[in-house]
Each structure stands twice: as structure tokens, then as C-alpha cells.
Amino acid sequence: MINWLANPARFMRLSAKAVPWCGWTTAVVLAVGLFWSLVLAPPDYQQGDTVRIMYVHVPAAWMALSIYLFVAAASAVALVWRHPLAEVAARAAAPIGAAFTFVCLATGSLWGRPMWGAWWVWDARLTSVLVLFFLYLGYIALASAFDDPARGGRAGAVLALVGVVNLPIIKFSVDWWNTLHQPASVMRIGGPRIALSMLAPLLMMAVGFSLLFVVLLLLRMRTSLNERRAMALRLNADAAPAWRAGRERVISAQISVP
């Protein structure tokens, strides 16, 4: 399956069909999710309407973690098997992950102010997510810091793999340390501990964000392959006349020798 998809030409053909379908599905799912979370879902009996911030904050946090895992897995495949699309995928996914992490931090801050009385606290969960944001920025900077893109890709891949250690720290920070942040209420042993009227819009938004990730990933990978193709075409265009001229010189020299 991976080898079959490793062919960039096949990827371009398949993704050209997938992008419009995924794009429209994303728009519909997010529109329904937004209406559900802003209008239909009930206010919380303690937190009032601020609980609606959860419907962007929590799915954004899930995306921040899973996209980092995706970047690290793609980096591993790129390092070990030199898969031609894996590095393209890792580079394309990192800015999307950084955007979701930023959304998670900003919405969390806007939720923390009315509920905790503070925009920011240096507790384990918040700090480890901030570190995740800097890991994303570090990966993006490092991967494009070299004149030779292959070296940049390898350096970035190593950073992405080392950064994986942060993921369990984020996930279990609320269990290992006393944090102001609440512990998990959806992805926990024993099932979700949240009312269905709130769980349903939450999952709808999570599906919408996942689809958005897929669309943006495919779009950015296609952009990157297009840009590489443009560079190859330019080299070809510049080299072709010179190569032809060189060959003609050689041929004329061979003719004139005897």
C-alpha cells in the first residue's frame, strides 16, 4: 500500500480527485458542527456559555497532538526508507499542526480567563503544549534552513523524532502532576464522562478538523510537488540549449580532427 502510493505521479492523479470531494465535505461538516456547538448545544450548568469554547479548543488540541505524531511517523519513513513522498508529507503537515496548536493555546487562554481567572498559568499541561508549539516552529525553521533541501529534511526529521517524547508528557501531564487543567473526560479508560448533547457536537467538530487537515495536507503536498516539477522544468529549459550547443561543438571538433 505504502509502496503503491510512493509514486508521486500516482499521488497527483489520486489527490486531484480527492481534494474537491474532501473540501466540500469539510465545509458541510464544519458548518453543521458550528451550528450545533453555538446554537443547539446547551450551556453548562457551572460554566455557562463559555463551555462552547470547548468545541474548538478540544478538537484543536487533539489535532495538535495527532498531526505531530503524523509528522514524526512521516519523518521516520523518510529517514529509514527514503520514501519520496514521506518528507513532502512531513513538511506539508507541520504548519497545519502549528496552526492547530496556536488555536488550542489561544482558545484555552480565552477560556481560562473567565473560568480560572488567569489568561495563562505555568502548569504542566499548558507548558508542555507550548513546548509542542515551539517544536513545530523549530521543525519548520530547521527543515528550510539548509541550501540543500535533503539535508534540511534529514535534520528536521531527527528533531521531529526526538520531540515525540513530549507527546506522552502532554497526554499524561494532567495525571502525573497537580494541574489547574482538568483531566481527560473523553479519551479515558471507562468511556467518556460528558453528556451526549455536548459529546455529539464535540465529535462533529473533531471530524471537521480532521477533514480540514486532510484537505490542507493534500493541497500543500500537491503545491510542493508542483514547485519541484517547476524547478526541474526550469533546469531542463536552461540546460537543453547549452547541452545541444556543447554536443554540436564536440561533433564539429570530431569532424574537423581527421
Place this chain on the structure above:
Amino acid sequence: MGDIGTFLAMGGYAGFVWSAFGIAFAVLGGLALFSWRRYRASTVTVERLQQELGRRR
């Protein structure tokens, strides 16, 4: 009208709730718009280069 007013007021937390949704929309929408424009530009460039090379041969 009163209903829309209550909805927009978000139980007195309008500033926090609408800012949170606004930031999410701006950041993710901005990234989507930027990615789409760059994709269109790269497609146009490749098509132009292919035509130029085709003409030269």
C-alpha cells in the same frame, strides 16, 4: 430580535466565546486561503513552463 441578542450575548461571555471562535476561524481560514493561493500559483507556473518547453522543441 431579542433572541438574536441573547444568542450574541453568550450569557455575558460574548467577548471570550466570540473571540475564541473568531481566532480559530481567522487562523485556520487564513492558512487554507494561503495554501490554496500558493497551490493555484504553482499549478499555473507548471502549465506555463510545460507550454514554453513544448514550443521550443
